[in-house]
Amino acid sequence: MKKIISLLILLAALTGLLTACGEKSQEDVIEDLERTLDELTGYKTQATMTLQTGEEPQVYEVEVWYKSPSFYRVALSHTEKDQNQIILRNEEGVFVLTPALNKSFRFQSDWPENNSQVYLYESLMNDILMDPERVFAATEDHYTFQTNTTYTNKNLNQQEIMLRKKDLTPASVKVMDVELNVLAEVLFDDFQLNADFSEGDFDMDRNMTAAQLQMDVPAMLEEEGEADKEFTVFYPMYEPQGTQFSHSEEVVSDNGKRVILSYEGDQPFTLIQQGSRVMEASTPVKMSEGEPVDLGMAVGVFTQDGENKSVSWSYEGTDFFLISQHMEKEDLMAVARSVYGTHEK
16 A cells, blocks of 8 residues: 555656646746747737726727738727727838728838837837846646736836747737726637738728728718817817816817817916818828827827827717827827817816
8 A cells, every 4th residue: 555655656746847847937938939930031910909098998909910020001990989090011011001081191110120019029028138128928728927017107117918828819909007907908700820921911091991991981071161060079088287277269260170178287288179071182291200109099190390299089979188288198198088078067
């Protein structure tokens, strides 16, 4: 009996040893990630992104195409609202397309380099590889990393990246603030590594036309000559310390009604709003000093001319233009991200 018990103990110990040997260490997984990135020729994926930065969760469908070394197509659509945009990067530059308005902007920009991007695979992998403070864990089906981030929005402080063990593709990402409240979550579906692409997949005109054929232009935007149409006025939920709402002004011109909100104090700014209009042509606007910026509910355009900094974007049938001479870029972006949360006072 003692021999049998001793044999069972030895067998259990060997089994545990073999199991431990079969489980990859963090160093093994890091080496596999580096190898996967080196061999990556491109990918296609669909994902659902939920933002928790307002009073109600905002849910977006995201489709990402990437072709090595630097071609991107990111299509974002709101699941409940007529809010659809595409970010493209090809040999001509970076484009932001708003198909419902037939509007496009072109940038000479290094997007998406230098900042974390929650829905881009190689950005997430680089966040893991470059963070010496990363925390690693393994479950039956997944590897999980907790890392710091490099978002322009400094409130997005940490992230949890869950990878599928079988191919190291992302299953989910949670982005959190300092107190570990989840502010953004992305769930990935149908991830195709080293996917194939057709000629024209990253062409601006082709993507604009295809997107417009797949969607109906909102009825409120169909009447291009409707200069006096009503629109909802939005007020920012975030105001920099020492700055408060001063007054509003309504101006009517050939282009329709325009509402100007003025804020005064330590960091004064002006927020201009007017009804969106469908552009006659989709000719890109060259903005060599501008760059695309992620506002959560929309992709905007950030520009700087001397001391003047501005952010412009479209949302729910309204064009917004936010400008200040006294605010830093991050504070200006924080105001812009908060605009969609509060309707007319």
